[in-house]
Amino acid sequence: xxxxxxxxxAVAQAVxxxxxxxxxxxxxxxxxxxxEALSRLALSGELExxxxxxxxxEFAAMSVAIGASATGARAYTATASQGLLFMAEVLFxxxxxxLPIVMTCANRAxxxxxxxxxxxxxxxxxxxxxxxxxxxxxxxxxxxxxxxxFRIAEALSTxxxxxxxxxxxxxxxxxxxxxxxxQVDGFLPGxxxxxxxxxxxxxxxxxxxxxxxxxxxxxxxxxxxxxxxDFIPQVxxxxxxxxxxxxxxxxxxYRSEGAETVVVALGSVLGTLAEVVDExxxxxxxxxxxxxxxxxxxxxxxxxGVLGGAQRVIxxxxxxxxxxxxxxxxxxxxxxxxxxxxxxxxxxxxxxRAITRRSLHALLAQALAGQLPELHFLDxxxxxxxRELERTRDGGRPGPHAESILRDLRIVASGPV
Amino acid sequence: MSTPLPxxxxxxxxxxxxxxxxxxxxxxxxxxRSNAITKGHRACQGCxxxxxxxxxxxxxxxxxxxxxxxxxxxxxxxxxxxxYPESSWRLPxxxxxxxxxxxxxxxxAAALRAKGRTxxxxxGQGGDGGTVDIGFACLSGMFERGDDVLYVCYDNQGYMNTGxxxxxxxxxxxxxxxxxxxxxxxxxxxGQGKSAPLIAMAHEIPYVAxxxxxxLRDLEQKVTRAMSFHGPRYIHVLVPCPLGWGSATGETILxxxxxxxxxxxxxxxxxxxxxxxxxxxxxKVAVEEYLRRQKRFAHLFAGDGRPDVLARLQxxxxxxxxxxxxxxxxxxxxxxxxxxxxxxxxxxxx
Amino acid sequence: xxxxxxxxxGGQGVVTAAELLAHAAFAVGLEAQxxxxxxxxxxxxxxxxxxxTDDRPIRLREPIAEPDAVIVQDATLLHHVxxxxxxxxxxxxxxxxxxxxxxxxxxxxxxxxxxxRIVTVPASEIARSHTGRPIPNxxxxxxxxxxxxxxxLDGLGEAIEQxxxxxxxxxxxxxxxECFELVRSGRPLSETAHA
Numbered sequence: 019x020x021x022x023x024x025x026x027x028a029v030a031q032a033v034x035x036x037x038x039x040x041x042x043x044x045x046x047x048x049x050x051x052x053x054e055a056l057s058r059l060a061l062s063g064e065l066e067x068x069x070x071x072x073x074x075x076e077f078a079a080m081s082v083a084i085g086a087s088a089t090g091a092r093a094y095t096a097t098a099s100q101g102l103l104f105m106a107e108v109l110f111x112x113x114x115x116x117l118p119i120v121m122t123c124a125n126r127a128x129x130x131x132x133x134x135x136x137x138x139x140x141x142x143x144x145x146x147x148x149x150x151x152x153x154x155x156x157x158x159x160x161x162x163x164x165x166x167x168f169r170i171a172e173a174l175s176t177x178x179x180x181x182x183x184x185x186x187x188x189x190x191x192x193x194x195x196x197x198x199x200x201q202v203d204g205f206l207p208g209x210x211x212x213x214x215x216x217x218x219x220x221x222x223x224x225x226x227x228x229x230x231x232x233x234x235x236x237x238x239x240x241x242x243x244x245x246x247x248d249f250i251p252q253v254x255x256x257x258x259x260x261x262x263x264x265x266x267x268x269x270x271x272y273r274s275e276g277a278e279t280v281v282v283a284l285g286s287v288l289g290t291l292a293e294v295v296d297e298x299x300x301x302x303x304x305x306x307x308x309x310x311x312x313x314x315x316x317x318x319x320x321x322x323g324v325l326g327g328a329q330r331v332i333x334x335x336x337x338x339x340x341x342x343x344x345x346x347x348x349x350x351x352x353x354x355x356x357x358x359x360x361x362x363x364x365x366x367x368x369x370x371r372a373i374t375r376r377s378l379h380a381l382l383a384q385a386l387a388g389q390l391p392e393l394h395f396l397d398x399x400x401x402x403x404x405r406e407l408e409r410t411r412d413g414g415r416p417g418p419h420a421e422s423i424l425r426d427l428r429i430v431a432s433g434p435v
Numbered sequence: 436m437s438t439p440l441p442x443x444x445x446x447x448x449x450x451x452x453x454x455x456x457x458x459x460x461x462x463x464x465x466x467x468r469s470n471a472i473t474k475g476h477r478a479c480q481g482c483x484x485x486x487x488x489x490x491x492x493x494x495x496x497x498x499x500x501x502x503x504x505x506x507x508x509x510x511x512x513x514x515x516x517x518x519y520p521e522s523s524w525r526l527p528x529x530x531x532x533x534x535x536x537x538x539x540x541x542x543x544a545a546a547l548r549a550k551g552r553t554x555x556x557x558x559g560q561g562g563d564g565g566t567v568d569i570g571f572a573c574l575s576g577m578f579e580r581g582d583d584v585l586y587v588c589y590d591n592q593g594y595m596n597t598g599x600x601x602x603x604x605x606x607x608x609x610x611x612x613x614x615x616x617x618x619x620x621x622x623x624x625x626g627q628g629k630s631a632p633l634i635a636m637a638h639e640i641p642y643v644a645x646x647x648x649x650x651l652r653d654l655e656q657k658v659t660r661a662m663s664f665h666g667p668r669y670i671h672v673l674v675p676c677p678l679g680w681g682s683a684t685g686e687t688i689l690x691x692x693x694x695x696x697x698x699x700x701x702x703x704x705x706x707x708x709x710x711x712x713x714x715x716x717x718x719k720v721a722v723e724e725y726l727r728r729q730k731r732f733a734h735l736f737a738g739d740g741r742p743d744v745l746a747r748l749q750x751x752x753x754x755x756x757x758x759x760x761x762x763x764x765x766x767x768x769x770x771x772x773x774x775x776x777x778x779x780x781x782x783x784x785x
Numbered sequence: 786x787x788x789x790x791x792x793x794x795g796g797q798g799v800v801t802a803a804e805l806l807a808h809a810a811f812a813v814g815l816e817a818q819x820x821x822x823x824x825x826x827x828x829x830x831x832x833x834x835x836x837x838t839d840d841r842p843i844r845l846r847e848p849i850a851e852p853d854a855v856i857v858q859d860a861t862l863l864h865h866v867x868x869x870x871x872x873x874x875x876x877x878x879x880x881x882x883x884x885x886x887x888x889x890x891x892x893x894x895x896x897x898x899x900x901x902r903i904v905t906v907p908a909s910e911i912a913r914s915h916t917g918r919p920i921p922n923x924x925x926x927x928x929x930x931x932x933x934x935x936x937x938l939d940g941l942g943e944a945i946e947q948x949x950x951x952x953x954x955x956x957x958x959x960x961x962x963e964c965f966e967l968v969r970s971g972r973p974l975s976e977t978a979h980a
């Protein structure tokens with residue numbers, strides 16, 4: 019039944035219905051509402067047989083999750099931004115150990131400059147940590163992906179990160195359906211660990227592996243993700259059959275059939291993008307959109323299938339790989355290898371800058387006119403950059419860019435003076 | 436037991452204690468004991484840590500009736516005991532990372548609690564680097580939350596696994612790869628020290644103890660005692676490292692004993708943040724007796740030597756002796772509060 | 786689609802207002818989306834929250850740049866923040882103030898928009914009289930219900946009950962009702978105030 023709920027509250031309720039046994043987290047904006055809600059559910063007794071551990075850091079949060087998961091408990095945590103990076107080492111460890119932990123990443127920019135708003139710098143920085151990464155296009159999907167995530171993680175014995183845009187989704191309040199306990203129980207069986215710390219059957223988890231076998235162990239991690247390319251769509255299909263709505267999968271194509279220009283994106287921008295596609299289609303412009311739902315594993319073949327007929331692909335990225343530009347684009351270009359499809363990288367929505375219909379229309383007009391460069395920054399204020407570069411050229415000690423630009427714009431960090 | 440046996444008859448070695456009543460015998464004297472860590476590991480000759488870990492885990496296993504899980508930090512102990520595809524561990528054992536053993540142990544304990552498994556106990560362990568330096572935040576968090584974990588630090592006073600660099604537990608004047616006695620320096624500098632046991636006591640956790648591998652009976656008894664408590668417990672074991680200390684491989688036990696007998700390493704136990712018993716010095720020795728046997732202090736004795744540095748080290752030992760009441764004729768040392776101890780100290784135990 | 790932008794200060798329940806409005810709209814069968822202008826949580830800092838309603842699922846995720854209605858919960862913001870930015874020509878304005886539009890120096894607003902849709906309400910005082918606290922959010926939503934009919938007073942009451950404890954809910958519902966009646970009666974309308 020649909021109820022008016024905040025994204026974070028709905029995700030917390032969905033996670034609770036997955037019956038986690040250990041929830042451990044450290045507060046960081048914009049993830050907090052999720053773990054606060056889970057704490058309340060556990061303390062009130064509504065979520066039974068669940069230990070909530072208030073750890074002293076994200077590093078510890080993921081470490082506690084590792085201990086719990088290896089002991090056969092269903093473990094969950096959530097973080098964002100600096101927190102995700104603070105647990106970087108432990109993320110690699112969790113996936114290397116093959117522990118099916120589920121984590122929410124409430125996507126947020128990574129400083130410096132410090133910025134609490136949404137972009138994908140955090141999860142993109144951790145793209146190679148061995149976790150499956152799923153991106154929610156909207157809050158209903160965020161709810162559904164968490165339920166699917168436990169299923170995928172435990173079936174493959176590998177951790178899954180559900181990425182949902184911080185604030186844009188976590189703090190949005192809208193009609194959402196959180197499946198009932200019975201529904202979730204019917205979809206998600208109890209956790210049957212592949213490896214467990216059990217005195218009746220002692221095993222060593224986390225042994226040292228040298229050159230003689232390290233490559234093979236790493237290959238198996240890769241093979242597991244390739245297996246996930248088949249399994250993720252199966253889970254999404256089963257979910258659709260049981261719950262009556264499509265959520266998840268590897269990717270979702272929106273009016274991209276016959277489209278000459280296709281925009282590829284991840285996360286909440288897909289909603290605004292769909293509006294723009296509809297408006298342009300109404301004008302007879304052949305545009306479409308593709309939502310990447312799984313970024314790791316990367317659906318090369320499936321993407322090639324939906325993009326192969328296009329003339330132009332625009333990858334809209336909420337993260338910047340300094341020194342090269344796009345992150346997702348590199349993988350998309352791999353998918354397009356050998357095809358005569360023109361590919362563009364557009365960096366957009368960094369640090370919470372809204373991606374608006376107006377900006378997207380302008381972007382597509384530029385692309386359709388054949389004027390979009392290979393790498394483009396959406397809504398980049400070149401005047402601000404020029405002035406700051408000018409100041410820097412003066413020599414002396416111009417000071418940090420962030421502060422100079424704020425002074426230039428007469429802004430106090432989070433809003434106009 | 437009818438007549439108290441003299442110390443030399445019970446001994447401190449693995450075979451010791453067979454003259455005692457069965458209940459009082461060492462875990463290691465029992466041929467039927469469980470073997471936490473068994474043959475096949477790659478520890479150096481004379482490794483204090485391998486011995487300490489075996490004694491600690493066997494005692495913990497007995498106390499837990501064989502129902503024990505261990506979480507291990509990266510370090511020598513992990514590297515020498517689990518070379519793929521072999522493992523020397525005969526209990527459920529997990530190694531995750533260098534800095535997170537206490538948190539992994541917390542996770543194991545939380546999972547057991549959630550599952551209602553009160554029969555299984557949890558031990559976390561690491562070396563001094565993994566404990567007093569890089570893993571310290573996780574350790575403090577585990578203490579503060581009251582998690583049901585016994586954490587054991589095997590202190591060999593440096594980063595031995597990476598090639599003998601200085602750690603926060605390296606004693607003053609010790610030579611390591613990063614504290615060479617060059618340019619007029621006499622090895623590791625004299626600092627404020629970092630006493631993990633005293634910091635553990637400041638968390639007011641149920642049980643804190645120090646021990647050395649020179650007195651394995653004492654170590655076993657402390658582990659057994661620790662296992663009788665629930666909540667966070669901490670045991671800090673001095674484990675000489677022949678490689679890093681430059682000591683003879685056959686003198687590991689002797690050197691550990693001299694550390695204690697000189698007063699440089701006070702052996703005590705504390706309940707709820709207050710010291711309740713102290714292992715007295717049996718044959719007091721000058722610090723020089725302890726230092727001379729280790730090449731890491733050789734620069735203190737080369738040429739004209741460094742009597743000034745030796746005097747400072749002796750002062751530290753004397754302060755420990757006074758503070759903890761380590762000599763037989765000292766006042767009864769029981770019930771020393773942490774603050775009392777700190778009030779009379781310039782630095783923690785060396 | 787109908788879009789409402791709410792301006793206020795941290796501690797005035799601005800985000801809650803947007804959520805209550807969304808809830809009330811959902812109660813009458815509309816799709817509704819509420820979201821804040823995300824920032825650090827600081828008391829007294831300018832805060833903006835948004836609410837969109839529609840009869841079909843809402844996919845847009847951009848901030849509301851061209852609102853159909855603007856609620857100003859704190860009149861001290863009028864000269865600091867561009868609260869009326871992008872307001873559509875036939876848009877609604879609701880300001881929490883005991884003063885009228887003229888006294889607030891906003892005559893220009895009456896020229897650009899339909900004067901009958903520009904209203905001030907002493908919502909803080911009304912809220913204080915019913916709840917003991919000058920938190921004007923629910924009271925202003927009562928006024929909005931009367932002003933533009935987006936939500937019903939009953940739907941609003943249901944949203945308030947769902948959100949607050951019994952005592953606070955009763956007080957806030959009463960404050961919303963008083964504001965609703967006040968606007969419905971036409972007394973606080975700017976034209977009247979000017980007359």
